[in-house]
Amino acid sequence: MKNRPFGRTFLEIAAIISLTFFLFSCGSRESKESKVNEPSAPTVDITEVDVSALQDVKEAEKIFYSLPSPLESAMLIKSAGAMFDEELLNPTESTSLYSTNKDMALNLGIYTCDLSFASLYDQTQLVINYMSAAKKMAEGLGILDAMDEETINRLEENINNREAIMDIVSETFLNSNSYLEDNEQPAIASMVLVGGWIEGLYIATQLVNMDEFESDKLVVRIIDQKLSIGIMMKLLQDNNEHPAINELISQMTQLKTIFDKINISTTRITTEVDSETDVTILKSKVTSDMTSEVFVELANKVSEIRSSYVK
Amino acid sequence: MNKIAKSTLFITTIFLAFSSISASAQCKGFAKKICKEELESYIHDGNYHAAILTEGEEAELYKTFYSDQDYRVAICGSDNLPPIEFKVMDVNKNVLFSNEDVEYGKTWDFKLESSQQLKLVVKVTTFEQTSDAPASGCVAIMFGFKVR
Numbered sequence: 001m002k003n004r005p006f007g008r009t010f011l012e013i014a015a016i017i018s019l020t021f022f023l024f025s026c027g028s029r030e031s032k033e034s035k036v037n038e039p040s041a042p043t044v045d046i047t048e049v050d051v052s053a054l055q056d057v058k059e060a061e062k063i064f065y066s067l068p069s070p071l072e073s074a075m076l077i078k079s080a081g082a083m084f085d086e087e088l089l090n091p092t093e094s095t096s097l098y099s100t101n102k103d104m105a106l107n108l109g110i111y112t113c114d115l116s117f118a119s120l121y122d123q124t125q126l127v128i129n130y131m132s133a134a135k136k137m138a139e140g141l142g143i144l145d146a147m148d149e150e151t152i153n154r155l156e157e158n159i160n161n162r163e164a165i166m167d168i169v170s171e172t173f174l175n176s177n178s179y180l181e182d183n184e185q186p187a188i189a190s191m192v193l194v195g196g197w198i199e200g201l202y203i204a205t206q207l208v209n210m211d212e213f214e215s216d217k218l219v220v221r222i223i224d225q226k227l228s229i230g231i232m233m234k235l236l237q238d239n240n241e242h243p244a245i246n247e248l249i250s251q252m253t254q255l256k257t258i259f260d261k262i263n264i265s266t267t268r269i270t271t272e273v274d275s276e277t278d279v280t281i282l283k284s285k286v287t288s289d290m291t292s293e294v295f296v297e298l299a300n301k302v303s304e305i306r307s308s309y310v311k
Numbered sequence: 312m313n314k315i316a317k318s319t320l321f322i323t324t325i326f327l328a329f330s331s332i333s334a335s336a337q338c339k340g341f342a343k344k345i346c347k348e349e350l351e352s353y354i355h356d357g358n359y360h361a362a363i364l365t366e367g368e369e370a371e372l373y374k375t376f377y378s379d380q381d382y383r384v385a386i387c388g389s390d391n392l393p394p395i396e397f398k399v400m401d402v403n404k405n406v407l408f409s410n411e412d413v414e415y416g417k418t419w420d421f422k423l424e425s426s427q428q429l430k431l432v433v434k435v436t437t438f439e440q441t442s443d444a445p446a447s448g449c450v451a452i453m454f455g456f457k458v459r
Contacts, residue, residue: 060432062362064452066374069356072456076377079459120458166354166458173357178339181359224426227375231428234373266425269401271408279381279420282407286425
């Protein structure tokens with residue numbers, strides 16, 4: 001082996017790094033133009049609401065498919081006037097049973113939804129237990145900074161302050177999913193969202209009072225989830241390089257088949273700005289037609305899918 | 312492969328990986344520390360939508376918004392970027408809001424009479440004076456709601 005002068009080796013390396021940088025920066029200068037279609041004029045009712053209807057032929061540089069977060073799902077249940085039922089939550093004692101990345105990702109979403117649900121109903125001890133369960137799932141996935149000791153301490157110090165707790169839940173969930181996105185694990189991040197979404201749907205379907213089916217506000221929220229199933233499918237299809245995703249797609253396809261039995265029609269949206277609050281109100285009328293039979297079929301399917309996630 | 316080539320490949324790989332993670336981490340910090348502030352009293356939903364975009368580039372976001380909830384969307388770009396334009400559209404691609412009409416304001420507060428799936432189109436505008444190296448930086452999209 002011949003010895004080579006350090007200076008020369010260093011110069012060669014520096015030259016190659018500079019060349020690589022130059023090539024990369026040239027690549028980033030390319031600007032793809034993507035045009036937004038002008039508004040289509042006629043007022044129409046729609047019966048099939050799907051993300052594909054919104055997509056342009058030319059794609060943007062980055063597309064986000066945003067599902068309701070576990071926190072938002074729990075908030076929707078609470079705002080519909082539902083009662084709290086601890087029995088519906090995934091027991092925190094089960095954390096040791098989840099060992100695969102898929103199990104831990106799904107249950108990170110599930111436990112975060114349960115945590116959000118408990119926090120909205122001021123269930124202080126459950127909040128601590130579910131934060132700990134979610135922390136175990138996050139750590140199992142290698143997310144070490146999602147919930148550190150400081151977060152746990154802050155949670156305990158603010159245990160009677162609902163808004164502060166929700167802010168902590170929001171922050172820890174942001175830490176988890178930003179870690180997964182930044183470390184090129186979008187498939188795992190999408191599994192977390194699926195877990196949280198299914199848990200919210202499971203809790204909502206279980207809390208519906210069948211004696212007041214026609215007037216139960218939770219039923220409206222469950223019908224609303226039809227609007228997210230197309231987004232869910234796109235999210236999973238975009239991340240189907242992970243072997244576990246195809247199984248989730250299969251389950252979500254079965255769920256979509258039932259959602260497809262529900263018709264939703266909406267009038268054209270008009271806008272009105274409240275001059276006092278500067279809040280824009282999007283005005284429209286929606287009609288839908290879910291029967292109690294379709295609801296039961298949907299609830300059973302959600303329960304079956306959720307049973308395959310929790311142990 | 313000789314020793315120099317191996318060393319070069321190793322260092323370049325490490326360097327690029329570090330650059331990539333560092334840029335992503337900057338976006339996470341930008342979203343958490345800068346953009347989230349724009350939500351003020353609205354509770355952030357916890358979802359993370361951020362990417363590095365260059366002048367003239369676009370991002371799209373699809374999301375369902377629910378009736379009778381108070382929402383704020385905040386869309387922010389790094390200081391080195393020109394203003395960020397965003398439009399909100401319905402399923403028929405009717406534009407419901409454009410921040411171009413409010414001097415590229417970063418936030419929009421809204422509520423819905425009925426739940427709807429909406430699309431947000433976010434575009435980094437371009438500086439008036441063209442440059443050989445267009446600016447790139449983080450763009451974050453954050454949603455907040457009010458708790459009832």
